[in-house]
Amino acid sequence: MSAGLVVLGATGDLSARYVLPGLARIEALVDGGLRVVGVANDDLDDDGFRRLVHEKVARHAGGEPAAEVTALVDRVTWVRGDVTEPATLQRALGACEVGDADPLVLYLALPHVLFLPVVRALRDVDLPDGLRVVVEKPFGEDLAGAAELNAALGDLLPEEQIFRVDHFLAKQTVLNLLGLRFANRILEPLWSSTHVASVDIVFDETVDAQGRASYYDRSGALRDMVQNHLLQLLTYVAMEPPTTVAPADLAARKADVLRAVRPLDREGVARWTRRGRYTAGEVAGRHVDAYADAPGVDPARATETYAEVTLHVDTWRWSGVPFRLRTGKALAADRREIVVRFRDVPLRVFDGPAPVRNELRLQLDPDRMSLDLNVNGIDDPFRLETVTLDTELARQDPTPYGQLLLAVIDGDTRLSARAAEAEEGWRIVEPVLAAWADGAVPLEEYAAGSDGPRRR
Structure with a gap:
């Protein structure tokens, strides 16, 4: 065949x-x-x-x-x-x-x-x-556009023959979230607001807009990365256990997460989001011109090259846990990871510095997994030290795009988004885009090669 x-x-x-x-x-x-x-x-x-x-x-x-x-x-x-x-x-x-x-x-x-x-x-x-x-991606430019495209595709083909692809879902570490959560007795009981303090989903890049500036200027970091890629990662972190890992079961649980994301009003956008644009600087010894000076960029558009959005998933499992989604270009280092930060122990029984919070880090490209734990110290067994259990995951073969193409050929929709997911993603980001356009959040500047806008 x-x-x-x-x-x-x-x-x-x-x-x-x-x-x-x-x-x-x-x-x-x-x-x-x-x-x-x-x-x-x-x-x-x-x-x-x-x-x-x-x-x-x-x-x-x-x-x-x-x-x-x-x-x-x-x-x-x-x-x-x-x-x-x-x-x-x-x-x-x-x-x-x-x-x-x-x-x-x-x-x-x-x-x-x-x-x-x-x-x-x-x-x-x-x-x-x-x-x-x-x-x-991007699947439409807004909620109305996504709904119109979904309707046109739905009139043409059944849903199982439509692939709204996202190569992030084919990355080894992302797929490992399913096995890590749902095939280990030790971890899933801790995977809730009872034990988790916060979750960061980060995709920082050293690369600048380069030759894509004219396209990027009509998109920006929120549309280009958060609306699709990072929200898809959020669904894998926050979903309820599916009955099986069949396409329909996974899609249903992912859509449940997106529907549960609390919408941000103007006040919420001002409190829980940030946006920035890089100025001239140096990245890894290479001079980078300011984004506003790149060919094809209209500075008056105020397009962001850095976006940070903190979301809350209003479910029994995740009530009160902030999920911070962050992405930026021309930053000091490539940082592509999901960080699950666990709560402090309920009572300190050791003298000296407080124990660090346990952190589970799932790094994307290269794929790694690490867990920070507190142990007794070598010099003084009644004082604490922190160790990191770290493993490099096997390199994917074929690569994510190869995996994605094989899935399409096989008719497997698990590496793509269903219609409801595409529309829910726009429902979440549209109020942010509207409030940003209305000046609710200032466009901060950060030097290329820095860590992004200065911490508040």
Whole structure:
């Protein structure tokens, strides 16, 4: 059995950096191999597209075996045309030569403003049975847009054939949250407000906006990272135990978490959120210009490159526990982790400094897990020291995008978001965006290479 993928926007940055390298990584794992059709309005033919695929995979796949790259390149074809025209989409689907029983995937590796026009154009296309449609983030620009896109997709295909993908959900550490919580008797009984003081979900980056500044200026950190990626991580941390790990059971528990997030009014936004924008500075010995001076940026938009939002999940399990979601660009260090901070012990029985809070850290890329514990000291056995139990998790193979693509080919929706999740994410962030636009929270500045806006 082979699999076919029609990649709309096949010459774009998303395709070059992630989709095509991901396909090369899984080529040998798909029985019968992959058939890939690239679609865009570039002046290419089959040979030109094959050269482009070889170049992009060689640059971004990180040493993929030559045989697998060659196998992928040999099976790609090109369709030139406007991806919002039904005739182009019909030709592209027809050019993907797979059997009637083989999976066929339409991958929208496009700017999000084209999602709805493409989906509407598909209404005038003779769609093959079982077609799977993949939509990248951001899913809409607001709640109304997400609901409109969901409705258009729902009129076209059943929910189990729609993949609103998020490669964060394919990361090893994120998946390990399920096993860590629901397969260990020792941990899940502590996983509640009775024992947990706070949770941080952090994705700090040293990388600046770079060549994405013109896109990023219409998005910002809250839309680009918090609304989808970090809220998805929140669902895994805070969900109730599912009956099984089947797609429908996991999706239901994730949606429950998002529905339980307390909405922020203007006063809550002022109290529980921060936003910032980097100025010129130095990151890892490299000079970084101010974000406002980057090509394609309109400083008057006041787009944030740093966003911090503290949310509360109003459930029996999590009442009173703050969940702090934070992300920023051009910061001093890459810090990508989930930190579960446990409460203090109820009574101090040792002299000297107070015991540190136990912290469980789940680091993303590289994947690590560590736990801080207090033990008796070596020099004085009745004074405390802290030790860290630390383990590096096995490196993922294939990479998250490879895992994601395999899941789509297999028809497994667990690495994507369902319609309700996409809309609930916008319900949570829209009041923040509106209050920020209205000046409820000042846009703070921080130097590139710093730790972000100064702590209050």
